[in-house]
Amino acid sequence: MYRMILCVSLIVASQALFARLPCILTQESIEFQATVQMIPFATHNLYCGTTVEGKKSEGLSFLAEQSRIIRGNLVELSEYDVEVLHHAHGYSLVTGDFNGIQDKHLHAIKVTDFKGINKPESVKSRGANPLIQTLVDQIDAGRWLNDVTTLSSWSRRTGEVGNVNAANWISTQMNGFGLSVTMPSFDVNGTSTNNILGVQVGTTRPNDWYLVGAHMDSVPSGNAPGALDNASGCSGVLELARIASQYSFEGTLLFICFSGEEQGLIGSEFHVDTLMMNNDQNKIKVALTMDMIGYSANAQRELLVESSVSLQWLLDTLVQNAATYASGLTVFTSNNYFGSDHVPYIDNGMPGVLSIDDDWGVYPHYHRSSDLPEALNNTQNQAEMILKTNLATLAMMAGIIDTSDVIFADGFE
Numbered sequence: 001m002y003r004m005i006l007c008v009s010l011i012v013a014s015q016a017l018f019a020r021l022p023c024i025l026t027q028e029s030i031e032f033q034a035t036v037q038m039i040p041f042a043t044h045n046l047y048c049g050t051t052v053e054g055k056k057s058e059g060l061s062f063l064a065e066q067s068r069i070i071r072g073n074l075v076e077l078s079e080y081d082v083e084v085l086h087h088a089h090g091y092s093l094v095t096g097d098f099n100g101i102q103d104k105h106l107h108a109i110k111v112t113d114f115k116g117i118n119k120p121e122s123v124k125s126r127g128a129n130p131l132i133q134t135l136v137d138q139i140d141a142g143r144w145l146n147d148v149t150t151l152s153s154w155s156r157r158t159g160e161v162g163n164v165n166a167a168n169w170i171s172t173q174m175n176g177f178g179l180s181v182t183m184p185s186f187d188v189n190g191t192s193t194n195n196i197l198g199v200q201v202g203t204t205r206p207n208d209w210y211l212v213g214a215h216m217d218s219v220p221s222g223n224a225p226g227a228l229d230n231a232s233g234c235s236g237v238l239e240l241a242r243i244a245s246q247y248s249f250e251g252t253l254l255f256i257c258f259s260g261e262e263q264g265l266i267g268s269e270f271h272v273d274t275l276m277m278n279n280d281q282n283k284i285k286v287a288l289t290m291d292m293i294g295y296s297a298n299a300q301r302e303l304l305v306e307s308s309v310s311l312q313w314l315l316d317t318l319v320q321n322a323a324t325y326a327s328g329l330t331v332f333t334s335n336n337y338f339g340s341d342h343v344p345y346i347d348n349g350m351p352g353v354l355s356i357d358d359d360w361g362v363y364p365h366y367h368r369s370s371d372l373p374e375a376l377n378n379t380q381n382q383a384e385m386i387l388k389t390n391l392a393t394l395a396m397m398a399g400i401i402d403t404s405d406v407i408f409a410d411g412f413e
Helices: 012-018 058-066 128-134 142-153 161-178 225-246 267-275 308-324 343-346 380-398
Strands: 001-002 023-026 045-048 067-071 084-090 091-096 107-109 116-122 180-182 187-189 191-194 196-201 205-214 251-258 286-289 301-307 331-336 352-355
Touching: 058 067, 116 308, 128 308, 128 380, 142 161, 142 191, 142 225, 161 180, 161 191, 161 196, 161 225, 161 251, 187 267, 205 225, 205 267, 205 380, 225 251, 225 286, 225 380, 251 267, 251 380, 267 343, 286 343, 286 380, 301 308, 301 380, 308 331, 308 352, 308 380, 352 380
Parallel strands: 205 251, 205 286, 286 352, 301 331
Antiparallel strands: 001 116, 023 045, 067 091, 067 107, 084 091, 116 331, 180 196, 187 191, 196 251, 301 352
């Protein structure tokens, strides 16, 4: 069962804007059926009038004209002449000169177009598959953090030597797992760079492909360690590959670390273009992507999973696997997909989903040289839970094979 939160949150500093609205301030979220879904979750919420038979209230119409919902980090949003009325789940309700925002990392959404954030309610474990449980129990948050630290030792801007060094290191890791590794090259702003792709061919369904991906490049100019964004996600790909490579699967596994994401998803777009050029797009059964999985602003363990409305089944799958294999992880779901490597897959008819920590929008070191491993406070347990959720989903969908009852593999009895 899902609870749709259809409210706009109010903060004291912004009461002036809303004084003109016919709204009721409540102490808890109000559930109602409406044609317009607004920003979720806060201690105090603003319920703007009533919606009857699809008619919008006067207050909501005013809100739609005078404000926007911006998907993005508050650090970058602070560079623009807007007032942030509320922020949650990486989304900010703003007023001011929102039309002046020109940044590929910020996405403006009309209030009337925003799809509300879901919080799953009453999702219980269905009973773990023992073999999948064996896999997820091997997730090692300390090992993940060691890989984050290694990747963060290079400034990984696309096209620069640190990016090349990191790509070669990732390739070496994947080769060590026994994967078949290639490094397809493409251009970003006239400079050559590489994705790193490791493949494990399936035993009985080799033409069904299950992808785990994350970008490995970083910004800004100057030193760009990119610990959260996105050594955390790329290290997650390596951790899943390290474990999954020890097992057999019915389907083929693809582990990929993209370059060129910060310039506009160029690496993942290149992979999607290659799939379509080779008529392989229908082989992709899922693309599980991870971006910024290593930060929590508090003691909560929270994950936001994001995909399109038509792929709600995929969001539901991750929610269920979190309940089963990552007890204690709170999961929110969003259909406002944007800005990371799941997008090219979804836009071209392939099932794609993003896992991202729910507090990424308030991470103070976003796209800064201070995005270092030590800034990822209080996060190893959260990252472990996010990785368990994704590994369980991969194993379930790709069909992990139980070989425990194979006694005479060489044919002797």
